Amino acid sequence: MIEQKREKKFLTIFRRPSSETGIWSWITTVDHKKIGIMYGYAAFLFLLLGGLEALFLRIQLSQPDNNFLSAAEYNAMFTMHGTTMVFLAIMPISAAFFNYLLPLQIGARDVAFPRLNALSYWIWVFGGLFLYSTFIFGTAGAPQGGYLAEEIGWLGRAPNGGWFGYQPNAGFQYSPGTAMDYWAIGLQILGISSLVSAFNFITTILNMRAKGMRLMRMPVFTWMTFAVAFLLAFSLPIIAIALFFVTFDRQFGTTFFLVEGGGDPVLWQHLFWLFGHPEVYILILPAFGIVSEVLPTFSRKPLFGYAAIVFAGFGIAFIGFGVWAHHMFASSISTVAQAGFGISTMIIAVPTGVKIFNWLGTIWGGKLNLKTPMLFALGFIAMFVIGGLSGVTHSIVPADTQQTDTYYIVAHFHYVLFGGAMFGIFSGLYYWFPKLWGKMYNERLGQLHFWFMLIGFNLTFGPMHWLGLQGQIRRTWVYAEETNLGFWNLISTIGAFIIAISILLFMINWSYSKRKGPKAPMDPWDARTLEWTIPSPTPTWNFSTPPEVHNLDDFWHKKYDEDNEGRAVRKEGADEYVEELERDGLNPKSTIELPNPSYFPFVLSSGLPFLGYAVIYKSLAFLGIGLILLLIGGFGWAIEPLEEHIVGEEEE
Amino acid sequence: MSDHGYPHEITGVETRKLGMWVFLSTEILFFGTLITTYLIFKGRSFDGMRLEDVYDIPFTSVSSFVLLMSSLTMVLAHNAIEKSDQERTNIWLLSTALLGAVFLAGQIYEFTEFYHKGFTLDVNIYGSTFYVLTGFHGAHVFIGVVLLLILWGIGVRQEGLSLEGGMNLEFIALYWHFVDIVWIVLFTVVYLI
Numbered sequence: 001m002i003e004q005k006r007e008k009k010f011l012t013i014f015r016r017p018s019s020e021t022g023i024w025s026w027i028t029t030v031d032h033k034k035i036g037i038m039y040g041y042a043a044f045l046f047l048l049l050g051g052l053e054a055l056f057l058r059i060q061l062s063q064p065d066n067n068f069l070s071a072a073e074y075n076a077m078f079t080m081h082g083t084t085m086v087f088l089a090i091m092p093i094s095a096a097f098f099n100y101l102l103p104l105q106i107g108a109r110d111v112a113f114p115r116l117n118a119l120s121y122w123i124w125v126f127g128g129l130f131l132y133s134t135f136i137f138g139t140a141g142a143p144q145g146g147y148l149a150e151e152i153g154w155l156g157r158a159p160n161g162g163w164f165g166y167q168p169n170a171g172f173q174y175s176p177g178t179a180m181d182y183w184a185i186g187l188q189i190l191g192i193s194s195l196v197s198a199f200n201f202i203t204t205i206l207n208m209r210a211k212g213m214r215l216m217r218m219p220v221f222t223w224m225t226f227a228v229a230f231l232l233a234f235s236l237p238i239i240a241i242a243l244f245f246v247t248f249d250r251q252f253g254t255t256f257f258l259v260e261g262g263g264d265p266v267l268w269q270h271l272f273w274l275f276g277h278p279e280v281y282i283l284i285l286p287a288f289g290i291v292s293e294v295l296p297t298f299s300r301k302p303l304f305g306y307a308a309i310v311f312a313g314f315g316i317a318f319i320g321f322g323v324w325a326h327h328m329f330a331s332s333i334s335t336v337a338q339a340g341f342g343i344s345t346m347i348i349a350v351p352t353g354v355k356i357f358n359w360l361g362t363i364w365g366g367k368l369n370l371k372t373p374m375l376f377a378l379g380f381i382a383m384f385v386i387g388g389l390s391g392v393t394h395s396i397v398p399a400d401t402q403q404t405d406t407y408y409i410v411a412h413f414h415y416v417l418f419g420g421a422m423f424g425i426f427s428g429l430y431y432w433f434p435k436l437w438g439k440m441y442n443e444r445l446g447q448l449h450f451w452f453m454l455i456g457f458n459l460t461f462g463p464m465h466w467l468g469l470q471g472q473i474r475r476t477w478v479y480a481e482e483t484n485l486g487f488w489n490l491i492s493t494i495g496a497f498i499i500a501i502s503i504l505l506f507m508i509n510w511s512y513s514k515r516k517g518p519k520a521p522m523d524p525w526d527a528r529t530l531e532w533t534i535p536s537p538t539p540t541w542n543f544s545t546p547p548e549v550h551n552l553d554d555f556w557h558k559k560y561d562e563d564n565e566g567r568a569v570r571k572e573g574a575d576e577y578v579e580e581l582e583r584d585g586l587n588p589k590s591t592i593e594l595p596n597p598s599y600f601p602f603v604l605s606s607g608l609p610f611l612g613y614a615v616i617y618k619s620l621a622f623l624g625i626g627l628i629l630l631l632i633g634g635f636g637w638a639i640e641p642l643e644e645h646i647v648g649e650e651e652e
Numbered sequence: 653m654s655d656h657g658y659p660h661e662i663t664g665v666e667t668r669k670l671g672m673w674v675f676l677s678t679e680i681l682f683f684g685t686l687i688t689t690y691l692i693f694k695g696r697s698f699d700g701m702r703l704e705d706v707y708d709i710p711f712t713s714v715s716s717f718v719l720l721m722s723s724l725t726m727v728l729a730h731n732a733i734e735k736s737d738q739e740r741t742n743i744w745l746l747s748t749a750l751l752g753a754v755f756l757a758g759q760i761y762e763f764t765e766f767y768h769k770g771f772t773l774d775v776n777i778y779g780s781t782f783y784v785l786t787g788f789h790g791a792h793v794f795i796g797v798v799l800l801l802i803l804w805g806i807g808v809r810q811e812g813l814s815l816e817g818g819m820n821l822e823f824i825a826l827y828w829h830f831v832d833i834v835w836i837v838l839f840t841v842v843y844l845i
Contacts, residue, residue, distance in 0.1 A: 109658050112667050195678060203671040206663050233674060237681035241689070244784065252773060254780035256689070262698040262777035271685065546658045638802050 028597035030114035036100030043092035050084035062493035074477035075160035082163030094286035104531035107210025107547040122605035124193035131186030139177035159183035167257035198232035212549035224289030239275035273324035287424025298374035299366025315351035345395035372446030376427030383419025408468025434520030438537040452502035459495025463488035528553040544588035604633025672823040715758030722751035749800035
């Protein structure tokens with residue numbers, strides 16, 4: 001008896017959390033849907049912060065010789081804008097989609113490791129907070145006697161060495177103070193989060209697919225998640241090591257990237273872009289996946305060339321590791337390397353082009369249903385093609401050396417990452433809105449959002465093409481009156497504010513429709529994938545009976561037949577079938593086991609920022625706190641039993 | 653867990669083990685980047701000490717041998733648990749952890765020795781890469797020892813560690829073997845060539 005008691009004590013540090021509502025239910029949740037929603041909201045907050053930083057930049061550039069921001073503040077703003085949008089906005093919003101949709105699309109109850117999933121979310125949150133705490137605690141002194149020797153306000157407390165952190169500019173000589181340490185360690189923490197989620201998603205896709213869900217029957221969004229997970233898994237270690245080197249250089253006197261000590265600044269560029277270019281595809285592939293779901297649904301046709309799209313996605317992911325030096329044509333790489341990377345850059349345009357033609361083939365001859373998700377998907381194709389074409393021009397080395405560090409580059413990657421990734425993401429947000437909340441969004445507001453965003457976007461980034469070709473240098477806080485760049489810069493700033501209005505429209509639509517929108521049916525778009533075979537909003541237990549799949553686009557085949565001319569004809573009884581699915585989905589026939597919530601992912605990840613502070617301030621106290629939290633979290637996790645709680649009737 | 657009709661092991665590999673394989677594949681990239689950097693800088697000219705001026709190959713060979721033996725004891729632990737021999741499992745687990753700890757002690761001794769002879773972290777780029785590379789591996793061994801001790805603790809307190817348990821012996825064994833293999837590569841690259 002006593003033995004047993006002691007054993008019990010040994011097995012738990014805290015009582016198992018049990019709240020189903022309230023803040024603790026969110027902190028301790030391991031449900032992939034709740035984690036997805038938290039990812040989405042937190043990432044959207046960071047998106048707003050990043051957008052605010054962008055507006056500051058645009059205000060400063062709206063007229064020649066402006067003094068809205070100081071040079072140092074401008075540097076801080078573009079550094080934080082880039083870092084935020086990449087690591088704290090687009091990546092986690094994609095992670096929100098992965099989390100919510102992946103298990104639903106492959107017909108699983110949850111991801112392979114629910115607690116690891118919560119862990120990657122909380123690590124990301126604490127990493128983001130750590131990075132942004134630089135605005136409170138950080139210092140970014142101007143280099144002694146340098147051109148930036150001027151007063152710095154609180155905006156200037158942020159890292160100012162660029163999101164690319166080029167060395168030695170981001171080293172301790174030229175970026176003194178602690179701000180760049182916040183950047184380096186913050187990214188390190190965020191990287192751990194992405195790595196953990198990559199293991200989780202790869203394992204989930206390999207091992208947890210529903211019966212009959214062969215690889216070549218998976219939805220394209222799931223395929224792209226798979227590709228992104230591989231990209232994350234194989235590119236993040238490289239930047240992690242490079243960031244280690246930076247931290248050692250800045251804190252412990254090593255000279256990895258300092259020429260004076262025998263180091264090599266170009267090595268940083270190689271390591272950074274070996275990560276950084278796959279990162280570009282990490283940002284864009286989820287949008288490819290979303291659009292590949294939206295286009296067939298709203299064209300009422302199957303996806304044209306499913307296999308081609310899948311293999312093109314993996315082709316992009318693979319070749320994506322072989323093009324990094326096209327970011328470095330202006331550095332000291334040899335002409336042979338320049339030629340080689342120029343060619344590989346042209347080659348990677350091929351699988352991307354394959355996808356574009358597949359999407360066009362999907363729309364071709366379809367009965368288009370121009371709802372908001374479809375508008376965003378079409379906008380995505382158009383904008384991405386512009387960005388892709390300006391991207392191919394970078395493969396011509398002599399032209400690229402002219403364009404390097406001008407606004408032409410800024411125009412290019414915003415067409416790809418905003419016109420591409422963000423348009424895709426908004427398409428997905430509207431498309432799955434009914435599944436998330438069981439309500440419909442307001443179509444009119446949605447379309448208004450789309451047009452405002454499309455116009456604002458093109459006004460902002462279109463002029464940057466010719467501003468860049470006329471010679472406006474990026475990352476520079478002023479331009480002279482005589483350069484005659486003022487007019488188009490003003491237009492660009494106006495465009496940025498139109499984008500801000502469109503985001504506002506989106507927020508109004510989202511928060512209003514979520515509460516007051518009309519009730520959404522289970523399958524409002526007449527869609528094709530498994531997540532539409534369960535009620536909206538998704539029940540806690542996902543599927544009341546484990547699904548079984550016989551075809552690609554299985555749900556569609558259950559609703560439609562082909563007639564003699566190969567056209568889709570709705571089956572008799574399809575509507576009854578859908579109604580029955582909805583009824584069954586709400587009332588599971590047998591018990592369903594759900595993974596239990598846990599405190600430990602939260603506890604474990606809360607230790608990481610302290611370790612970061614410990615490195616920056618060389619403080620044993622912080623080190624102690626951090627290690628204790630890690631130890632409690634890790635040990636508690638290890639001995640926590642994997643028991644599950646049960647929903648549904650105990651017996652028939 | 654695998655009832656209720658949800659398939660859990662489509663690949664035929666247990667999910668946690670599969671996750672560990674994916675994790676180890678990224679570890680290759682971590683060490684790959686470090687080793688590449690080391691090799692890039694090794695060929696360059698610089699002032700000051702090199703590892704050759706301070707190292708003691710027989711000593712490091714012995715500690716490497718100790719680490720390799722820990723892989724053997726790990727296999728024995730796995731063998732014992734497959735036969736449900738809890739007592740032996742515990743013994744071999746503890747021996748593995750101890751052998752790992754001996755290796756770590758050797759590394760700490762070695763580092764201190766080098767440091768006193770003047771081969772420090774910031775002596776030159778060679779020193780920097782050496783310490784970061786081998787230190788990164790040492791951190792892995794340390795984490796491995798902690799995991800093994802936790803596993804051993806559960807085994808002792810709970811009677812009956814099984815292959816299905818939350819802390820799975822098999823996937824920690826995978827990690828441990830990986831860390832050992834990496835050391836073979838590091839020892840060759842850093843000390844022998």
